[in-house]
Amino acid sequence: MRASPAIPAAALKLSVAPMMDWTDTHCRVFHRLLAPNARLYSEMVHANAVIHGDRDRLLAMDSCEHPVALQLGGSEPALLAQAARIGVAHGFDEINLNCGCPSDRVQAGRFGACLMREPGLVAESVAAMVGAVDAPVTVKCRLGVDDDHDWRRFLAFIDTVADAGCRSFVIHARNAWLKGLSPKENREVPPLRYDWAYRLKQERPELQVVVNGGIADHDEALAHVSQVDGAMLGRAAYHDPYLLHRLDATLFGTPLRTRGELLRALRPHVDAQLARGVALKHIARHLLGLFHGQPGGRAFRQVLSEGAHKPGADWQLLDAALAVTGEARRIAA
CATH class of the missing domain: 1.20.120.1460 (Four Helix Bundle (Hemerythrin (Met), subunit A))
Structure with missing residues (x-):
């Protein structure tokens, strides 16, 4: 099985999460100014939208944004492969598959967090994208869905997808509740378990593991970087963007600016x-x-x-x- 290219280790230390309605090209240009070394992500775009939609709008990107990843939603391997090719042709440096979004609309489309119950389909999708592009193909996922707290099931999901060629995983370190919680509540209510991301890195050291979820403090982010390959900030990078600048300065020696x-x-x-x-x-x-x-x-x-x-x-x-x-x-x- 062909393996996806590895992402350079330095490019994993600090990243900004893909956030719907937030991480558009204007946001990413600003974040790149704040953090010259961070890895940036697009909003999630469904594969069908990439193939049939307004690409100039959906895939808008400024040359200063690199390295920047395109996050795709979807569950049809052939369509995901086609969308991945389009994304790379537009200049994106990475293709990331969303296996963590819990919204009802996403569930109805059979993608996002519900895919954690279908590791075989995720693996098939990853293999199709890895075969279609030379850029890294990565996965962003949760620890599980609903009341599933089985470490072995989570590890089996990771192993199945890794065997399909994925080498880099962003772990949103909490479960996704598919019923009863809104997307906002899903970012706050299920308890965080960073130890699972740490354990994954310990047991699968050959994989690249980035931890995401609830990281809102400079020292906390640095503590995660000491345990795994990187820390991904979400709302904190948006609501307090200077935190992103401070972290880039600490991790990479970027001069602090006012x-x-x-x-x-x-x-x-x-x-x-x-x-x-x-x-x-x-x-x-x-x-x-x-x-x-x-x-x-x-x-x-x-x-x-x-x-x-x-x-x-x-x-x-x-x-x-x-x-x-x-x-x-x-x-x-």
Whole structure:
């Protein structure tokens, strides 16, 4: 069985999770600015949408984003292979299969977390994608579904998929409840069990294991990196994006920049997008948490929230938002 290429070890240490309605190209450009060494992921896109949909929109990517992965949803091996080929042709550096999303819509389509009950189908899908592309093919999964807490079943799932050629797994270290919990609750209610991800790395050292789920603290992320190949941040990277910058600095020696410096460095992207007719609101929504927990952070967010949707909103609004922060007042003093 052909094996998928390994991802360079350094590229696994820090990553940002694929998040529906959040990790679009504007978000990823911002995150790349914050974390030059992090691995970034697209929102999940169904294989059928990649094949038949508006690729310019669904697969939009700026050249600065690399390395960036395309996360696919689906359960038909031939369609997933076709979508993987399209994704790689569009420049994505990795193809990731979603085996963790618990939403009702996803379940109805027979993909996402419910695939953990069909390891043979996941293996067939992975093998088809590995055979179709030269880029790494990876899997993001949960520990199990509903009240299944059987380590041997989880390990059998991993082994079956690994035998199909997958070498890299992102483990969202909690179960997915397919009935009774909303997707939001599924990110918060089932208990986290990071020890399963650690144990997987210990028992299968040849596999690349990245842990995901509930990581919201700088030191916590570093602790995970000491146990497995990497830590993947989700909501924390979005709500407190400067955390991502601090982690990149710690893990890779990236020079620490102020929040204001980082915001100003985004101006070429903002100006270019505005010139293309993109409304500022589509970019500004990803910036709201930049001053999270800082003096003036709430005012910064308020200026952007109230002004970005207005016709003609441009870089001046971002300057105005920066001006109300404590950082701007320190510079003025």
